[in-house]
Amino acid sequence: ARTAARPATAPAAPAAQNATADVVIVGAGLSGLAAARDLVAAGRSVLVLEARERPGGRVYGMPLGDGTTSEGGAEFIGPTQDRIAALAKDMGVATYLTYNSGKNVYYRNGKRSEYATDGVLGAVPPDWGVVDLEVALLKLGSMAKDVPVGQPWKAAKAEEWDAQTFYTWSRSNSLSSGARFLMDEFISSTMSVRSQDVSLLYVLNYIASAGNESNAGSVDRLIDTKGGGQESRFVGGSQEVPVRLAAKLGDIVRYNTAVRSITTDGGGATVVADGLTVAAKRVVVAMSPAIAGKIDFSPALPASRAQLMQRYPMGSICKFVAVYDTPFWRADGLTGQAVSDSGAIDATFDNSPPDASRGIMMGFMNQANIRKLDGASADEVRAAGLASFATFYGDKAKSPVRTAFQRWDNEIWSGGGPVGIAPPGVLTGFGEALRAPCGPIHWAGTETSDYWTGYMDGAVRSGERVAKEVHASL
Numbered sequence: 291a292r293t294a295a296r297p298a299t300a301p302a303a304p305a306a307q308n309a310t311a312d313v314v315i316v317g318a319g320l321s322g323l324a325a326a327r328d329l330v331a332a333g334r335s336v337l338v339l340e341a342r343e344r345p346g347g348r349v350y351g352m353p354l355g356d357g358t359t360s361e362g363g364a365e366f367i368g369p370t371q372d373r374i375a376a377l378a379k380d381m382g383v384a385t386y387l388t389y390n391s392g393k394n395v396y397y398r399n400g401k402r403s404e405y406a407t408d409g410v411l412g413a414v415p416p417d418w419g420v421v422d423l424e425v426a427l428l429k430l431g432s433m434a435k436d437v438p439v440g441q442p443w444k445a446a447k448a449e450e451w452d453a454q455t456f457y458t459w460s461r462s463n464s465l466s467s468g469a470r471f472l473m474d475e476f477i478s479s480t481m482s483v484r485s486q487d488v489s490l491l492y493v494l495n496y497i498a499s500a501g502n503e504s505n506a507g508s509v510d511r512l513i514d515t516k517g518g519g520q521e522s523r524f525v526g527g528s529q530e531v532p533v534r535l536a537a538k539l540g541d542i543v544r545y546n547t548a549v550r551s552i553t554t555d556g557g558g559a560t561v562v563a564d565g566l567t568v569a570a571k572r573v574v575v576a577m578s579p580a581i582a583g584k585i586d587f588s589p590a591l592p593a594s595r596a597q598l599m600q601r602y603p604m605g606s607i608c609k610f611v612a613v614y615d616t617p618f619w620r621a622d623g624l625t626g627q628a629v630s631d632s633g634a635i636d637a638t639f640d641n642s643p644p645d646a647s648r649g650i651m652m653g654f655m656n657q658a659n660i661r662k663l664d665g666a667s668a669d670e671v672r673a674a675g676l677a678s679f680a681t682f683y684g685d686k687a688k689s690p691v692r693t694a695f696q697r698w699d700n701e702i703w704s705g706g707g708p709v710g711i712a713p714p715g716v717l718t719g720f721g722e723a724l725r726a727p728c729g730p731i732h733w734a735g736t737e738t739s740d741y742w743t744g745y746m747d748g749a750v751r752s753g754e755r756v757a758k759e760v761h762a763s764l
């Protein structure tokens with residue numbers, strides 16, 4: 291019966307088109323778009339091939355179901371993130387301060403407490419472990435100063451630091467359970483992996499990278515709201531930056547055009563995508579190493595690059611938001627920021643629009659928390675998210691007008707988020723292959739950036755770096 295139900299002649303697939311370009315850029319995330327912009331400005335002919343139906347990749351305006359959106363991926367920008375700041379300015383996208391007035395919530399061992407964010411030492415959680423924590427963070431900060439930004443494998447102690455996980459280091463350098471919890475939370479909130487998943491050297495490079503050419507990276511700049519990476523947001527949402535840049539680039543950006551294979555030959559390459567085959571002099575692969583590994587490269591890439599792509603996994607993350615008539619937690623004297631050791635959500639932020647015309651609470655379902663919800667229905671994810679919000683902000687949190695969430699680990703073209711991380715042994719064994727071109731194939735993506743790797747700023751920097759590299763090679 292199944293066979294009989296089929297039309298006698300299957301509709302013909304649309305004929306694949308052929309094209310030529312100086313440079314094919316694979317991926318219209320911020321890194322690919324930034325590269326395209328500079329290469330076009332340098333007079334090169336460029337095609338950007340994007341698998342999704344939209345630009346932005348890990349930057350995404352998540353639909354709330356009422357015609358508006360909330361940031362479902364990257365959201366915040368902070369001091370020293372100069373390249374995303376410059377790009378946003380050029381695109382006419384303004385920023386505003388993340389809501390940060392009042393007290394934060396700390397939930398640990400079944401006890402909820404509130405703590406000031408404007409003390410002399412900044413926002414310090416009410417846990418005896420913080421003394422221990424501060425000592426450990428000072429040590430980390432000082433070790434990070436010995437890491438050459440973007441080339442951690444060249445640190446004098448690279449082998450020693452890359453032979454252990456962050457978990458091993460944090461357990462040998464802190465005694466209290468509070469400090470250990472907060473160090474795990476530092477890794478979870480910045481990379482969305484567990485401390486035992488990631489190399490100490492990778493963490494030190496992440497710290498070193500949280501700065502710019504004139505300001506050394508620091509732990510505070512990574513984790514702080516005021517003065518740190520979470521300081522500001524974009525008016526209209528971060529997706530305005532890639533959406534406007536892609537619109538300026540026009541029809542050189544092709545959507546629903548997943549690249550399946552890249553064949554290199556005699557100095558150039560043939561890029562086969564859904565519905566389009568392009569002969570190009572150079573190819574820029576602008577995405578995380580793990581997702582680049584899904585492309586079929588022929589002939590095989592050098593082993594160091596091929597194996598790097600097998601060894602650089604993505605974190606697991608989901609962003610959950612609930613919309614309320616008002617940001618009611620503000621009236622209760624709260625910032626909307628919470629840290630928790632239990633429940634589905636381990637960190638929250640006030641995601642309300644700048645005019646506070648409605649309240650939006652955002653929670654991160656990080657690493658193991660979201661994996662526990664593998665196979666959960668949307669209603670179950672929603673119930674778990676609202677239960678966490680109620681623990682932090684009271685019963686009012688149980689009755690939102692609407693909710694929405696974005697699971698990045700279920701996204702075929704991201705494979706997780708926010709960033710690809712290196713387990714022990716990878717940076718020292720394979721790190722050089724992150725940026726090294728393979729013949730006509732060049733690599734971009736935030737994972738390849740020196741400063742602000744893992745962030746939008748790192749993505750833009752990597753695009754600008756690869757554009758120079760490719761232009762010089764032609």
Ligand SMILES: Cc1cc2nc3c(=O)[nH]c(=O)nc-3n(C[C@H](O)[C@H](O)[C@H](O)COP(=O)(O)OP(=O)(O)OC[C@H]3O[C@@H](n4cnc5c(N)ncnc54)[C@H](O)[C@@H]3O)c2cc1C
Pocket residue numbers: 316317318319320321322339340341342345346347348349362363364365366367547548549550576577578581582585607608609698703704706707708709734735736737744745746747748749
């Ligand atoms: C939940 C979450 C929260 C975050 N929060 C922040 C934050 O607050 N601040 C911040 O600065 N950063 C944040 N980030 C990180 C930030 O989103 C990334 O660093 C940045 O967007 C990466 O850009 P990219 O261009 O390197 O990669 P991507 O954005 O991943 O772009 C890669 C592109 O390639 C496309 N693609 C993949 N495979 C193919 C293929 N075979 N063919 C064609 N196209 C393909 C993808 O669809 C995608 O568009 C967050 C990320 C997540 C997921």
